[in-house]
Amino acid sequence: MFAIGVEGELMPQQDKIIIQDFNFHYSVLLALHNIHLTIKSNEIFSIFGPSMSGKTTLLKSLNRLTDLIFRVRHTGAIFLDGKDIYDPEVDVTQLRRRVGMVFDLPTPLRMSIFDNVAYGPRLGGIKEKKRLTEIVEKALRSAVLWEEVKDRLHTSALRLSGGQQQRLCIARVLALEPEVLLLDEPCSGLDPISTLKIEESLIELKKEYTIVIVPHNVQQASRISDRAGFFLSGELVEVGTAYQVFTKPKDKRTEDYVTGKFG
Amino acid sequence: MATPARYLTQKIAKALVWSAALSTIAVMVLILFKVLSEGLPSLGLRFFFDSPKEMGREGGILPMILGTAALTAVALSVATPLGIGTAIFLREYTREGRISRMIRFGTDCLAGVPSIIFGLFGFVFFVIYLKMGWSILSGGLTLAAMILPTIISTSEEAIKAIPEKYREVSYSLGGTKWQTVIHTILPSALPGIFTGIILSIGRSIGETAALVLTAGSSLLMPTSLSSPIRTMSVHFYILATEGISMKMAYETGAALILLVLFVNTIANWLLNRYVRHRS
Numbered sequence: 001m002f003a004i005g006v007e008g009e010l011m012p013q014q015d016k017i018i019i020q021d022f023n024f025h026y027s028v029l030l031a032l033h034n035i036h037l038t039i040k041s042n043e044i045f046s047i048f049g050p051s052m053s054g055k056t057t058l059l060k061s062l063n064r065l066t067d068l069i070f071r072v073r074h075t076g077a078i079f080l081d082g083k084d085i086y087d088p089e090v091d092v093t094q095l096r097r098r099v100g101m102v103f104d105l106p107t108p109l110r111m112s113i114f115d116n117v118a119y120g121p122r123l124g125g126i127k128e129k130k131r132l133t134e135i136v137e138k139a140l141r142s143a144v145l146w147e148e149v150k151d152r153l154h155t156s157a158l159r160l161s162g163g164q165q166q167r168l169c170i171a172r173v174l175a176l177e178p179e180v181l182l183l184d185e186p187c188s189g190l191d192p193i194s195t196l197k198i199e200e201s202l203i204e205l206k207k208e209y210t211i212v213i214v215p216h217n218v219q220q221a222s223r224i225s226d227r228a229g230f231f232l233s234g235e236l237v238e239v240g241t242a243y244q245v246f247t248k249p250k251d252k253r254t255e256d257y258v259t260g261k262f263g
Numbered sequence: 264m265a266t267p268a269r270y271l272t273q274k275i276a277k278a279l280v281w282s283a284a285l286s287t288i289a290v291m292v293l294i295l296f297k298v299l300s301e302g303l304p305s306l307g308l309r310f311f312f313d314s315p316k317e318m319g320r321e322g323g324i325l326p327m328i329l330g331t332a333a334l335t336a337v338a339l340s341v342a343t344p345l346g347i348g349t350a351i352f353l354r355e356y357t358r359e360g361r362i363s364r365m366i367r368f369g370t371d372c373l374a375g376v377p378s379i380i381f382g383l384f385g386f387v388f389f390v391i392y393l394k395m396g397w398s399i400l401s402g403g404l405t406l407a408a409m410i411l412p413t414i415i416s417t418s419e420e421a422i423k424a425i426p427e428k429y430r431e432v433s434y435s436l437g438g439t440k441w442q443t444v445i446h447t448i449l450p451s452a453l454p455g456i457f458t459g460i461i462l463s464i465g466r467s468i469g470e471t472a473a474l475v476l477t478a479g480s481s482l483l484m485p486t487s488l489s490s491p492i493r494t495m496s497v498h499f500y501i502l503a504t505e506g507i508s509m510k511m512a513y514e515t516g517a518a519l520i521l522l523v524l525f526v527n528t529i530a531n532w533l534l535n536r537y538v539r540h541r542s
Contacts (some may be wrong), residue, residue, distance in 0.1 A: 065435055070358060107428045110451060110541050119446070120436035133495035156541070169432075176437060 016040035016180065017062065018043040024057055024234075026069070031057045033234045035076070044202060044211040044243070046221040049231035050263040055214045056104075057108070059182045060075045062212065063099035064092050073183065080180070100173035104185040106165030108157035111150050116157045116168055120176040135175050143171035144201045163194025170201065180204065183213040187220065199224050218258055222246040230254045295520065301510075302517025310514055314517045315482050319498065320508045325517055328522070330399065330492030334478060335467040338410060339460065346414030347405075347456060353415075354422040363533025369403055374412035381409050382473030397491040402478030406470060410463035417462070421455025422448060432541055454538055461530045466524055471496040486530060495519045 013059060024032035032054045039045045047055045061078060062064045075082050085095055100243055109116055117136040126132060140146040143151070145167040149160070153165040157168055166186055183202075188196040190217040196247060202211060202224055206212070215221035221228055228241040230251070238251045257263045313323025349370075353363050384407030395401040425448055433443040449456075471494070479491030481499060493501070496517055502512035 063435065065431060068431065068434060096435055101330045101426065101433065101435040103435075105428070106431050107434060109429060109447060113466065119433075120438075123442050123446070125440050128307055172436065 011042065013040040014040060015039075016081065017212075018079040018082075020077045020079070021056075022058075022059060022061070022068070022078060024054070024074045025072060026057075027071045032074075034060070034201060035236050037236060039210060042206055042208075042228075043226040044206050044213060044224055046228040047212065047214050047231060048221045048228060049237075049257065050217060052233070053231040054229055054234040056184055059101070059184050059212065059214060062180070062182055063096045063101055065096070065101065065151040067092065072228050073129055092114050097176045098178050099182060100176050100178035101182040102166070102169050102173055102184065102186050103161070104188050106169055106189070108160070108165050108168055110126035110158060111156070112154045113160070113168060114153040115156045117175045119172060136171075137253065139171040139175035140168075141236060142174050142201070142205060143167045143206050144197055144204075145171055161194075163190050163197065166190060166194070167198060167201070170198070174205075178209065178240060180210045180212065183211065185214050185216040188216045195220070218246070218260075230257065232257070285376075297515045298513060302513035302515070306371060306514050306517050307512060308427045310518065311410035314484060315498075318507055319482070319502050319511055321511075324495060324498060324518060326482065326494045327493055327498045327515070330478070330485050330490075331468055331494040331496075331522075332404060333488070334403050334474070334494060335398055335464055336490065338467050339463065339490065341404060341407035342411045342463065343460060346411050347449075348458070349415050350418035350422055351448070352454075355448065370412040370415050371410070374416075376453050378409060378470060379472040379476075381405055381433060382476035383384055384408075385473060385477035387495070395482070396489065397477065398478030398489045399485060399492055400488045401472050402492070402494075403488075405473050405477045406467050409470065411462050413462050414456075414459045417459025418452065418456045420451035421459075425451045426454065429434055450541070454534055457530070457534050457537075461527060464530070465523060468494075468519065468526075469496055470494075471500050472512055475500075485528065495522070502523065507533055 010251050013101070018039075019035050019037040019039075022032060022035040023030065035058065047058060049055060057066065061074065062085075063078075064256045066072055066074075074086070077086065079085070079096070080099065085088070099142060109119060111119075115231055117139050118132045121135050123131060126135070137146060137150075140149065145164060148164060149168075157165065166189075167224075170181075170183075170186070187198055193250065199220070204214070205211065206226075213221075213225070217226070225242040227240065228242050228245045228246065230249075230253070232253055236247060238249060238254045240250075244250075246258055249258055291536065303434060310323040311328065312325055314325055316322035317326075353366060357363050363377055382405065383410075385401055388406055390397060391402035393401075394530045429447050430443060433447040438446065474494050475497055478494060478497070480493045480497055481491040482493060483490070485492045496519065497514045499519065502508055502515060
């Protein structure tokens with residue numbers, strides 16, 4: 001398999017994330033059951049399915065945000081570049097910098113646009129003003145927001161529109177220079193034009209990042225993903241290339257969901 | 264369409280809530296009017312900058328103002344970090360369990376203890392046992408114990424009100440727990456925490472019983488943290504109850520009210536500025 005790089009070159013794709021026999025429990029509720037899945041570098045992988053199927057749980061397991069929840073447990077393993085992320089020696093903050101996450105609703109922190117994007121780098125210990133300015137500009141450009149906000153970087157992020165706020169959240173994650181981007185229904189509260197802008201930037205971003213997205217509907221999944229996995233009640237029903245999953249699904253349940261018979 | 268009965272209920276309810284609100288305001292206005300009308304007319308600037316003479320029959324209340332301010336400062340500088348720290352511990356560093364329940368039970372008890380008991384404790388522990396004597400320090404530490412529950416519970420409420428998503432964002436950007444507390448949680452909770460501090464300042468300035476026992480009733484100008492002092496409220500109490508001078512008592516009362524108003528106005532102004540700056 002090959003992906004197209006920043007300069008249009010062909011790059012061999014590697015197995016970026018390998019999920020092996022992964023089970024996840026909330027208290028007594030089994031949220032993910034026996035997941036085996038490989039996500040390749042520089043692809044957009046869609047995790048789709050009806051609500052309560054474990055999509056967000058899987059996403060949050062990939063950067064261990066599930067650690068914040070009380071009374072959860074898991075079995076199995078998740079490897080990032082061949083290293084188990086649940087290994088006791090793993091520095092969780094470091095892991096979260098490598099695997100950045102964008103949430104379903106825009107969540108700007110109550111500070112300026114600049115400070116929002118600089119939040120992660122600052123926590124990482126970067127203090128030099130010039131370096132921060134560079135990082136912020138680069139991140140905002142990658143998230144296709146720079147032109148709209150470059151003259152008001154120091155005004156409150158809360159004054160941006162919903163679509164701009166969500167791109168700000170993407171920029172905030174990009175400022176960490178992660179390797180993997182997790183997006184949990186990033187367009188769920190947005191209008192079609194903002195959605196289009198975010199989708200365009202994602203397709204641009206996959207040249208540099210591995211993207212795992214929970215799309216907010218089947219149409220979005222089919223528009224942007226390279227490969228997709230269909231989840232139902234905590235199980236991975238089917239996985240394949242986007243073309244195959246959305247046009248010639250092998251499993252009856254996938255077909256019913258994709259064609260809108262339920263969901 | 265409202266039936267006549269419903270219409271009547273509406274009217275009665277409206278009358279009730281209006282009269283409740285109006286009587287509250289009336290009580291407030293009455294108290295303020297009484298004290299200010301007795302105290303203000305003869306109150307001059309000199310009163311704020313003079314030492315008392317002849318047991319307070321003449322002169323001003325400068326030592327009391329300074330003493331009250333120093334006492335409040337000591338109490339706040341001890342109780343604020345302790346209180347905020349405890350609140351952060353309760354909300355961010357521990358799950359709901361035996362320890363958190365014990366701490367909450369403790370602070371609730373502390374909040375319900377009459378102030379004279381705090382005074383007795385302060386007298387026995389700080390004044391006698393630790394040999395601090397009647398002093399700003401003894402009084403301030405006693406006050407700190409009294410305002411601690413307020414600061415803990417208001418800070419805890421303020422931290423609890425912060426949406427979970429802000430924590431998630433901070434952690435997802437590679438923040439440690441401490442970084443999340445410092446950069447996300449405290450800045451958002453600050454207005455609420457500030458409210459608790461303002462309430463505590465009011466309580467510190469108004470406290471009397473506990474301070475007679477721990478800070479003393481000296482008329483001298485305080486020179487250090489171990490100086491005995493007489494707070495404005497204690498001064499007011501002594502002037503009025505020992506029949507020294509009702510006129511001076513009212514003047515002290517008026518000065519006390521003005522001081523509290525002044526502190527609250529400044530605090531609110533600072534708070535508004537902070538909130539505006541952040542949004």
